[in-house]
Amino acid sequence: MNEIIKLENIEKVxxxxxxxxxxxxxxxxxxxxxxxxxTLFGPSGSxxxxxxxxxxxxxRPTKGKxxxxxxxxxxxxDDKLALIRRNRIGFIFQQFNLxxxxxxxxxxxxxxxxxxxxxxxxRKRAEELLKLVNLSERMDHFPNELSGGEMQRxxxxxxxxxxxxxxxxxxxxxxxxxxxxxxxFDLMCKLNSKGYTFVIVTHDSNIAKCVKRKISxxxxxxxxxx
Amino acid sequence: MRQRTRTLLTIIGILIxxxxxxxxxxISEGMKSMMNEEMQFLGGTIMVTSTxxxxxxxxxxxxxxxxxxxxxxxxxxxxxxxxxxVMKMGEIRIGQGPPEEIIGIRPDDIDFFKSRGTDIDxxxxxESGDTYQTLIGYQYAENNDLGIGDTIEVxxxxxxxxxxxxxxxxxxxxxxxxxxxxxxxxxNMENYQSAFIIPEDLxxxxxxxxNLKDSFDDFEFTTSxxxxxxxxxxxxxxxxxxxxxxxxxxxVGGLGVMNTMIMSVLERKREIGIMKAVGATKKYILxxxxxxxxxxxxxxxxxxxxxxxxxxxxLRFISSGLADAKVTINLAVGGLxxxxxxxxVGGFYPAWSASKLDPIExxxxx
Numbered sequence: 003m004n005e006i007i008k009l010e011n012i013e014k015v016x017x018x019x020x021x022x023x024x025x026x027x028x029x030x031x032x033x034x035x036x037x038x039x040x041t042l043f044g045p046s047g048s049x050x051x052x053x054x055x056x057x058x059x060x061x062r063p064t065k066g067k068x069x070x071x072x073x074x075x076x077x078x079x080d081d082k083l084a085l086i087r088r089n090r091i092g093f094i095f096q097q098f099n100l101x102x103x104x105x106x107x108x109x110x111x112x113x114x115x116x117x118x119x120x121x122x123x124x125r126k127r128a129e130e131l132l133k134l135v136n137l138s139e140r141m142d143h144f145p146n147e148l149s150g151g152e153m154q155r156x157x158x159x160x161x162x163x164x165x166x167x168x169x170x171x172x173x174x175x176x177x178x179x180x181x182x183x184x185x186x187f188d189l190m191c192k193l194n195s196k197g198y199t200f201v202i203v204t205h206d207s208n209i210a211k212c213v214k215r216k217i218s219x220x221x222x223x224x225x226x227x228x
Numbered sequence: 229m230r231q232r233t234r235t236l237l238t239i240i241g242i243l244i245x246x247x248x249x250x251x252x253x254x255i256s257e258g259m260k261s262m263m264n265e266e267m268q269f270l271g272g273t274i275m276v277t278s279t280x281x282x283x284x285x286x287x288x289x290x291x292x293x294x295x296x297x298x299x300x301x302x303x304x305x306x307x308x309x310x311x312x313x314v315m316k317m318g319e320i321r322i323g324q325g326p327p328e329e330i331i332g333i334r335p336d337d338i339d340f341f342k343s344r345g346t347d348i349d350x351x352x353x354x355e356s357g358d359t360y361q362t363l364i365g366y367q368y369a370e371n372n373d374l375g376i377g378d379t380i381e382v383x384x385x386x387x388x389x390x391x392x393x394x395x396x397x398x399x400x401x402x403x404x405x406x407x408x409x410x411x412x413x414x415x416n417m418e419n420y421q422s423a424f425i426i427p428e429d430l431x432x433x434x435x436x437x438x439n440l441k442d443s444f445d446d447f448e449f450t451t452s453x454x455x456x457x458x459x460x461x462x463x464x465x466x467x468x469x470x471x472x473x474x475x476x477x478x479x480v481g482g483l484g485v486m487n488t489m490i491m492s493v494l495e496r497k498r499e500i501g502i503m504k505a506v507g508a509t510k511k512y513i514l515x516x517x518x519x520x521x522x523x524x525x526x527x528x529x530x531x532x533x534x535x536x537x538x539x540x541x542x543l544r545f546i547s548s549g550l551a552d553a554k555v556t557i558n559l560a561v562g563g564l565x566x567x568x569x570x571x572x573v574g575g576f577y578p579a580w581s582a583s584k585l586d587p588i589e590x591x592x593x594x
Contacts, residue, residue: 060505060588081509088507099591101499113506160506 005069006167006199007034007057012066014052014222026052028222030066034168039191039200041210044219050203051172053219057201058091058170059083071167088117092161096173098153100145106132106156107141113163131159135189151182158189162198169193171202175209184208231492235524238481238488242528242567243535245478249563250536252470254553255543259466261554263459265398269344270452274425274437276301277448292419297447301425304443306436308428311337312420314411318382318404328368329403330382332411338363340424346400351376351391359410362387366394367401380404383414425449478566481528485574489521493582500582501590510583517582521575522568529567533560 014027026049034040042050055061056068059075062083068076075086087093100109110128119127132141135155145153154174161169171190175183187209194200202209210216218226277291293312301310311333318328333341335354342353354363362382364374369392372380379386382404393400411417427436433451440449493500500513537560540553 055588081511084504084507084509086507087505088509091507093505095591097591099498099502099505101502103499112503116503116506116508116512164507 004036005033006036006071007032007201008067008069009033009057010067010069012053012056012063012068014049014056014061015064018064026222027056027063030222030224032217032224034199034201036167036199037194037197038215039194039213040202040215040217041213042201042203042217042219043205043210044225048219049222050219054170054172054201054203057168058093059086088113089164090167092163092166092169094154094157094161094169094171094174096176098145098150098157098177100153100156100160102145105142105144106137106148106152109145109156110159110163113160117164127163128159131162132156134162135159149182150178151185154178154182154186155189158186158193162193166198168199168201171200171204173203173205175204175206180208187212231495234488234491238484238524239528239531241481241484242478242525242570243481243532245474245481245570246529246532246563246567247536247539248477248532249474249566250533250555250559251539251543251553252474253559253563254536254540254555256463256467256470257556257559258540258544258553260463262398263463265396267452267456267459269346269398270424270455271344272426272430272433273452274427274433274440275422275450275455276425276440277422277450279446279448291422293421293423293447294419297444298420298423300444301423301440304440306428306432306439307425309340309426310423311340311426312408312423314408314415314417314421316411316415328365329399330406330411331403332406332408334408340426341405346396347394349392349394351389353391354405354407358390358407360385360387361390361407363391363393363405364389365401365403366392366396368404371402382406382411385410385414478570482525482570482574485521485525485571486577488524489517489575489578490581492520493517493578496582497585497590500585501587504585504587505591513583513585514579517579518572518575521579522571525567525571525574526564529564532567533563536563 009030009032012027012030012032013025016024016026030053042053044050052061056063059068059070059078063076066076067074070086070090075083078086093099100106101112104112107125107128110131111124114124114127129138129141132138135158137152137155137159140148140152145156148156154177158169169190174190175186178186183206187206190200190202191212202213204210216227217224276293278293298310298312301307314332316330318330333354335356335358338353338355342348348363349366351363354361362380364380369375369389374380374389374392376389376391378389380389381387387404387406393403393405395401406414425436425440427433429436434453437449437451440447503513537555540555543553
């Protein structure tokens with residue numbers, strides 16, 4: 003299987019050179035292959051969210067190299083990184099991060115609109131994706147009319163919009179009760195079985211025990227499961 | 229809802245600014261075209277008024293020329309023709325617009341007026357030997373429902389309408405032209421009010437005016453060039469004044485746009501962060517916000533154009549054509565472009581700061 007994500011000696015330091023310098027990630031080496039489902043876990047402050055942001059091109063490493071689909075993206079400009087996020091990364095957040103003034107359907111269309119895909123195509127694909135996450139009946143509802151589990155399913159549909167290389171989930175079940183959490187996790191497993199690659203940051207032991215590859219972080223270092 | 233109210237207020241702000249630009253600009257344009265009409269009329273002549281009168285631009289009120297002086301002008305070397313006249317305002321009647329102007333000219337001089345764009349629409353001009361005959365302006369005829377052969381009364385004397393002057397869009401439209409001698413009789417006047425002097429050689433008009441000034445201390449001789457200079461000075465002042473006032477109004481509107489867009493960006497910080505996280509580029513965010521700002525201003529501009537246009541039309545209507553206001557294509561296009569420019573300038577800073585938002589931080593923002 004081919005590697006779609008490769009991290010080489012990634013280091014992240016905040017406030018570099020100042021008295022409050024803080025090293026969050028230290029010498030991270032990691033390879034993720036297509037179709038894998040990987041969890042990152044560790045105590046808070048271990049750097050797992052920062053690592054996810056770096057893999058997702060929301061943040062840049064201070065040192066080291068990040069390859070996505072074999073391309074070194076660690077030195078790209080902000081706009082180039084935006085294009086990588088748009089075309090190759092899908093995000094799922096703990097807070098769902100839907101746009102409140104958009105309906106479920108419009109939220110799923112949004113990444114495609116940003117990519118200048120034509121209106122009809124956007125609509126058609128967004129409808130298909132909402133069907134895939136079992137929300138066909140809720141397409142015209144606004145986020146405040148949806149339950150937490152439903153909002154997270156909209157977010158998953160949105161993450162899939164531009165056929166990403168990898169889907170990054172930051173505590174996707176953290177704001178959900180255990181029943182809804184399980185449904186979301188089952189959905190992610192279903193998508194994984196269809197070939198989507200997932201990297202999930204989680205505290206949820208139910209998820210952690212079901213996933214084969216677990217990577218533990220502590221104080222910015224990988225301490226287990228590489 | 230709060231956002232909608234704010235947007236509406238912003239549109240009203242731009243509306244007021246652009247309406248001011250259009251209304252004041254149209255007055256300035258109207259005055260220009262009115263002055264141009266006058267200039268055409270005065271071209272190639274020297275105006276004579278007595279020293280101490282209110283001067284040409286104010287209509288020569290209080291000026292007096294004796295018959296004896298007139299003969300002297302006629303004999304002066306280089307003078308081809310002297311055209312004296314008297315002028316009175318009619319009675320002010322409430323609700324009927326400005327009073328008519330009653331102008332007395334020698335019937336023999338009618339060709340002088342005809343050659344300056346005051347042609348006869350129907351009937352004939354006043355002729356040699358006419359006494360109680362009159363020529364009336366187009367608007368005056370229409371307002372009073374007068375035709376050839378009807379009679380009008382001036383100072384308790386009846387005059388027969390023999391001709392109607394074609395529409396000129398100047399004060400002549402509302403005038404009554406009487407034979408000079410009859411008018412002076414009726415009004416009990418001894419002297420002429422002022423006169424036009426036509427030079428033999430048009431290219432030496434300024435020399436003639438200077439010579440006349442040297443020879444006659446009691447009179448002022450103003451060439452059309454002098455008047456052009458005075459008028460353009462006044463026009464410039466009016467233009468600067470109207471442009472200044474309306475620009476201030478419009479810039480205040482532009483600040484309103486900026487304020488609204490800054491607030492709107494702050495409120496949508498999270499949304500913008502999410503869009504950036506899922507891959508919106510700086511350019512995309514910048515374009516979206518700028519577009520919104522320009523659309524708000526454009527709508528304000530269109531409404532301002534309408535309100536300003538209605539305002540300028542009502543001004544003409546209320547003053548019954550005395551004050552002219554013209555909304556030219558240039559003015560309309562200029563006003564709209566200004567609105568769009570305001571939207572662009574006012575929206576640029578908020579759009580630029582939105583485009584630079586750090587997605588991680590913006591998403592954390594609640």
